[in-house]
Amino acid sequence: AQTVTQSQPEMSVQEAETVTLSCTYDTSESNYYLFWYKQPPSRQMILVIRQEAYKQQNATENRFSVNFQKAAKSFSLKISDSQLGDTAMYFCALNYGGSQGNLIFGKGTKLSVKP
């Protein structure tokens, strides 16, 4: 069975500092996609960053970057220069693409950015 595990239920960080959220996953497939989604309080979920498993280079989107370790099945998210607006639930998710469209989510990490 494919699973996604986020071992940090809650984290906090001071504004302008860096924080890393952890995610591990289990799959027997060789081709898949990994995502980090952000769900702000009472607002809808939005995509933060994505990583194709066949790409060795780690994805980066402005202040957000990932550390993708395929052999270890690890996919962590680093947020640099944290801002108050980064306060949200962060979900790690797995998808296989093609005809298997659904995302498999972890339980999430609640991130609080403190002024």
Add this chain to the structure above:
Amino acid sequence: DTGVSQDPRHKITKRGQNVTFRCDPISEHNRLYWYRQTLGQGPEFLTYFQNEAQLEKSRLLSDRFSAERPKGSFSTLEIQRTEQGDSAMYLCASSPLLGQGVHEQYFGPGTRLTVT
């Protein structure tokens, strides 16, 4: 393009009643997904459509749940004989289909169901 919309945003119902939710995806998005999210959990997949065809259903989708996307545009999710365990946020998402590979799913604001 106003994004994915869902209606209603909140629904309170008594146990045993039927409820129906609506999702309007981003126009021209071929794929539409339903997820359920309970407190403290990540979203769990329920079902998805490609155009009007329902391609996959989770085992979470009991016989009391039914989803339709009759013209390949909006979708409805109906829950019959609601139970307290159905209380959750029901999320809809849509994505384009531009060939093989994966495409970003855009989520709606969700419908929060409370069964009393």
